[in-house]
Amino acid sequence: MDGKLRFLVIGAGQRGVSYANPVSQMAKAAIYAVAEPVNFRRQHFGKTYIWGQDGKPAAGQEFSDWKQWLAWEIERRELEGAGKTVPPGVDGVFVCTLDAMHVEIMLAIAPLNIHVLCEKPLATSLADCMSILGAFSRNPQEKIFSVGHVLRYSPHNQLLRKLLLTDRVIGDILSVEHTEPVGWWHFAHSYTRGPWRRATDNKDGSLLTKSCHDIDFLLWLLSQAPDGADKEISAHLPKTISSTGALNQFKRSRKPKQASEATNCLACPYERQCQYSAVKIYDDARLAVGHTHWLNHVVHDIEDTLHLSGVDAARRSLYANLEQDYIKGVTPDEEIAKRPWYGRCVYESDNDVCDDQVVTIKWDEDNQSPLYRPGKLATLHMVANTEKECERRGIIYGSHGELSYNGKTIRYFDFVQTQETVIETPDAPEFEQKIKSHGGGDRGLTTL
Numbered sequence: 001m002d003g004k005l006r007f008l009v010i011g012a013g014q015r016g017v018s019y020a021n022p023v024s025q026m027a028k029a030a031i032y033a034v035a036e037p038v039n040f041r042r043q044h045f046g047k048t049y050i051w052g053q054d055g056k057p058a059a060g061q062e063f064s065d066w067k068q069w070l071a072w073e074i075e076r077r078e079l080e081g082a083g084k085t086v087p088p089g090v091d092g093v094f095v096c097t098l099d100a101m102h103v104e105i106m107l108a109i110a111p112l113n114i115h116v117l118c119e120k121p122l123a124t125s126l127a128d129c130m131s132i133l134g135a136f137s138r139n140p141q142e143k144i145f146s147v148g149h150v151l152r153y154s155p156h157n158q159l160l161r162k163l164l165l166t167d168r169v170i171g172d173i174l175s176v177e178h179t180e181p182v183g184w185w186h187f188a189h190s191y192t193r194g195p196w197r198r199a200t201d202n203k204d205g206s207l208l209t210k211s212c213h214d215i216d217f218l219l220w221l222l223s224q225a226p227d228g229a230d231k232e233i234s235a236h237l238p239k240t241i242s243s244t245g246a247l248n249q250f251k252r253s254r255k256p257k258q259a260s261e262a263t264n265c266l267a268c269p270y271e272r273q274c275q276y277s278a279v280k281i282y283d284d285a286r287l288a289v290g291h292t293h294w295l296n297h298v299v300h301d302i303e304d305t306l307h308l309s310g311v312d313a314a315r316r317s318l319y320a321n322l323e324q325d326y327i328k329g330v331t332p333d334e335e336i337a338k339r340p341w342y343g344r345c346v347y348e349s350d351n352d353v354c355d356d357q358v359v360t361i362k363w364d365e366d367n368q369s370p371l372y373r374p375g376k377l378a379t380l381h382m383v384a385n386t387e388k389e390c391e392r393r394g395i396i397y398g399s400h401g402e403l404s405y406n407g408k409t410i411r412y413f414d415f416v417q418t419q420e421t422v423i424e425t426p427d428a429p430e431f432e433q434k435i436k437s438h439g440g441g442d443r444g445l446t447t448l
């Protein structure tokens with residue numbers, strides 16, 4: 001570890017692992033510490049990325065809560081300031097807890113003046129984002145401050161931006177149709193049964209928790225000046241932004257009659273016919289075929305159980321979670337709200353976020369700036385029931401051509417040459433193909 005930048009991961013869940021994977025393959029950086037309350041996750045993460053299968057954590061490497069780490073780090077600095085010999089601290093932190101916790105953590109760690117990557121969304125209100133910005137702006141030394149908007153860093157999207165803004169393969173961009181196909185089962189998992197199914201205190205929903213990525217992507221393509229442009233040139237900011245959304249599919253009126261009064265898949269007569277059956281999603285399509293990536297959201301230690309005790313034990317543990325249910329009007333709402341219910345009927349859930357939403361963004365022509373920028377329109381369509389899972393796609397209409405993209409292939413047609421060009425972007429490395437890696441964006445952001 002000597003000479004490498006040391007990083008702490010706060011929250012060793014799905015995203016913590018997504019960043020630890022590429023960092024642990026870098027020559028110049030290492031995952032050095034973890035703060036995570038779930039014992040199995042913390043141990044598994046520590047063994048995989050920090051202290052090894054047979055090793056033990058050193059002082060300052062294992063914490064069950066981020067506050068415990070912060071208190072340790074403050075004391076470590078005080079002792080160091082008093083001339084004592086102390087264990088090393090970390091150079092940076094990945095904040096990978098759920099959305100609502102980001103603001104408290106970010107405000108508390110800002111005075112440490114270390115590198116930070118906070119998962120998106122940075123916070124769940126504009127006021128909280130501004131207070132985080134204020135807290136980090138007061139720091140004396142400039143450090144990396146980043147938010148997990150990984151779409152900017154995938155090889156496909158980096159090439160897309162270069163083709164559009166630097167090479168100008170379709171001339172000026174005039175209009176964009178961008179789609180975020182969330183995926184029929186993925187939406188059921190995260191936004192109907194999972195942690196993002198209810199609007200935030202500020203009444204924001206899937207547009208914030210899912211499509212903040214897409215808004216960032218559009219502004220990165222359409223507002224920011226091209227790479228290499230004069231740094232004084234300001235962003236081309238939109239003139240108006242408007243949105244309409246609805247919850248059309250995941251609600252009681254859409255429940256198939258054959259499902260009758262069932263509120264849980266394990267007790268549902270229609271289970272075998274229903275596409276959203278939790279048994280089909282979590283067992284048939286995952287556990288039964290040895291694919292556990294999403295299952296640890298449902299049962300934290302399922303990979304360990306599978307490995308140590310076999311598939312039958314893992315299945316028992318999965319079903320023990322899936323059969324848990326609540327009774328509307330009887331179970332206190334705060335009990336319902338505080339956890340996911342992965343076996344719950346998607347038509348009987350307590351979700352209220354939109355499953356279909358369109359955003360329209362309009363830019364006025366800018367002929368005052370040294371970089372002339374035409375007026376343009378962009379639409380973002382976030383839609384739940386899609387075959388593709390988060391493989392964003394779109395069409396961009398330019399002054400001299402038309403371009404389409406889908407996360408894999410970029411195709412453009414030049415109106416002047418009447419010529420088509422098709423570019424296939426390279427496949428992600430094998431270790432990334434098994435997990436959701438945002439087309440290499442997770443690696444791109446961490447290794448930048």
Ligand SMILES: NC(=O)c1ccc[n+]([C@@H]2O[C@H](COP(=O)([O-])OP(=O)(O)OC[C@H]3O[C@@H](n4cnc5c(N)ncnc54)[C@H](O)[C@@H]3O)[C@@H](O)[C@H]2O)c1
Binds near residue numbers: 037041097099
């Ligand atoms: N960048 C992306 O593309 C992307 C994709 C999915 C999710 N996210 C965001 O990443 C964040 C994490 O999502 P996830 O899917 O990894 O969730 P997760 O539930 O898998 O992981 C969160 C982890 O935080 C831990 N935690 C809870 N309290 C803690 C505490 N006091 N101290 C330390 N750790 C604590 C939990 O035990 C859990 O392991 C969310 O903000 C989410 O919106 C980003």
